[in-house]
Amino acid sequence: MTLVENTTEGASADSKNVNDVKVPIVELKRVALDAADAVATKSAPETQTSKVDPARKFELEDHPIGEYPPIKVAVIGAGLSGITAGALLPVKVPGIDLTIYEKNTEVSGTWLENVYPGVRCDIPANVYQSTFSPKTQWTEEYARGEEIREYWQSVARKHNVYQYIKFRRQITKAEWSEDEAKWVLDVKDLETGDEGKERYDFVVTAIGHFNAWKFPDYPGINDFKGHLRHSSNWDPSYDPTGKKIAVIGNGASGIQIVPQLQKVAQHLDHYARSRTWIAGSFGGEGVRTPEPKYFTKEQLKAFEDPETYHQFRKELETKFFKRFGAQFKGSKQNETLKAEFLQLMAERLKERPEILDEIVPDFSPHCRRLTPGPGYLEALQKENVSFIRTPIERFTETGIRTTDGVERQVDAIICATGANVERAPPFSIIANGIDLKQAWRPDGLWGFPYSYLGVATPSFPNLLFLQGPNASGASGTIPHSAENQATYIAKLLRKAQHQGIKTIVPQKEAADDFVAYSDAFFPRTVLSQDCSSWANGRRPGARIHGLWPGSASHVNYVRRDPRWEDYEYTYKTPSGNRFAYFGNGWTRKELEEDADLTPYLKLPEQIDLRSYHEDWFEVYHSVAFL
DSSP, X not given: OOSXXXXXXXXXXXXXXXTTEEEEHHHHHHHXXXXXXXXXXXXXXXXXXXXXXXXXXXXXXXXXXXXOOOEEEEEEOOSHHHHHHHHHHHHHSTTEEEEEEESSSSSOTHXXXXXXXXXXXXXXXXXXXXXXXXXXXXXXSSOBHHHHHHHHHHHHHHTTGGGGEEETEEEEEEEEETTTTEEEEEEEETTTOOEEEEEESEEEEOOOTTOSBOOOOOTTGGGOOSEEEEGGGOOTTOXXXXXXXXXXXXXXXXXXXXXXXXXTOSEEEEEOOSOOOBOSOSSSSOOOOSSOOBOOHHHHHHHTSHHHHHHHHHHHHHHHHSOGGGGBTTOHHHHHHHHHHHHHHHHHTTTSTHHHHHHOOSSOTTSSOOBOOTTHHHHHTSTXXXXXXXXXXXXXXXXXXXXXXXXXXXXXXXXXXXBOOSOOOSSEEEETTEEHHHHTSTTSSSSSOOOBTTTBOTTOTTEEESSOTTOSOSSSOHHHHHHHHHHHHHHHHHHHHHTTEEEEEEOHHHHHHHHHHHHHHGGGBGGGSSOOOGGGTTOTTSOOOSSOSSOHHHHHHHHHSOOGGGEEEEESSTTOOTTGGGTTSOBTGGGSTTOOSOTTOOXXXXXXXXXXXXXXXXXXXXXXXX
């Protein structure tokens, strides 16, 4: 049968040349449609029907769209991340029923717990603060721990975070109830000893990188009869003056403690198993000195002007976002840092140059976290300090014995040996027969902190992480990273609340792809070199789980818009219909007598077309914000 006749009669301007044969367009369309129908009819199975499957039918739910029922959320931890969540989630998730559990008596996490001599921020205080609640009148450029603690407590007060916090509450277990579709938390009151269970729709862990400090596992540690403390559990009543003291560890805390104790101790033995770079500064903002860098009265006066301070802060914080290039092997930025640090260290150790050969590592800067440590190298040169790199064999009743058989007697041992950096939670988190406390450990089911984008993990519905594994970029700032993650979590919570979602969990395939990407990225960086760091769980050569596989700007870009297709969902409605939340066709907002149904109408000078019609809160009813 000929579908298209070879004819030019009746051809008009509404025709085209097809294989040199002019055919009316209308005729071509008719023939094409007939042919498509014929093919469809021939290939369709006999059982195929265009009718809706009766099993898929459901009754409309008689409520308007835009009803936002309460959603119970528990945040575990009230450090920097928990405070950030307490400030942002209530305003970003209307109707949230939020509880924050904190084991201590106050907020601020590590800055509450760490009170050892010399504790201070090793990055500028004007960077280590909330982006939406700045403090302009910092006493020093690198603030003392006490001032940082007071600042974060002030943020919690300003944004009414305390109303959500239950202090002296320790979570001992979190277990997912499949029948209830809720998390069941075992909560212990540390004041009374009472234990109970609480149920939540979502759980957000914000327990921090270095929450669970631990002693090193040397033999005989319980035999020592003198004063034994971890730097994160410092005893303020202990007077080190005139004592013989051992400090184990040359990480951030050890480097800060040594110069302070050297000034008052009779003798100080400093055990430094690892080599390390001593940086001039953390973000290239200038070389730090042992003396405090106080702001002048003139500077603080100038900072009272909002525009002046804003510009100062932008210039300073930008430096921290621009330092990502130094993460790459053989990069010009990294080689420059290496030369600068080597020159600085040699200058500071000129009285005892032999120490330089003992402390300079063979790995590149940034393989371990940079440690500026003003005054540290100077302290190592003092007559009352012994710098010891011989491995420790065991503790004795009166001191420490090294593998060369030398025993050094001391009055006190301070273990500045860090915390549990495996990222496994300090309590059991159980779902679908898996316990993250075990599964994330090197000998566990997954053997590393397995996650999707650092915010969730497969098989664990409605569980989210703040500052979880692979959460923050190697550049940028920690407060901004926490805010970025809290905002992402708020989007997930709003979606679940708004769309009647019962459970949300990342697909295994999505998490596997993220791990594959990470494993391909990190070998390009100095993080994969032979060093022991918290980024690799202190296992040189192990998978990097402490940092995001990219820059801070990169992770901000990735998390700006959640990839909803990477998640699996179940729904609260009995029908399981994903659109049941559409309700009866009305919106909650338009049922309010005085509701603003045209919030998009603004003065022309107030309109920015880049964000126009994208403000999520414009469609919410006003009651949601009461």
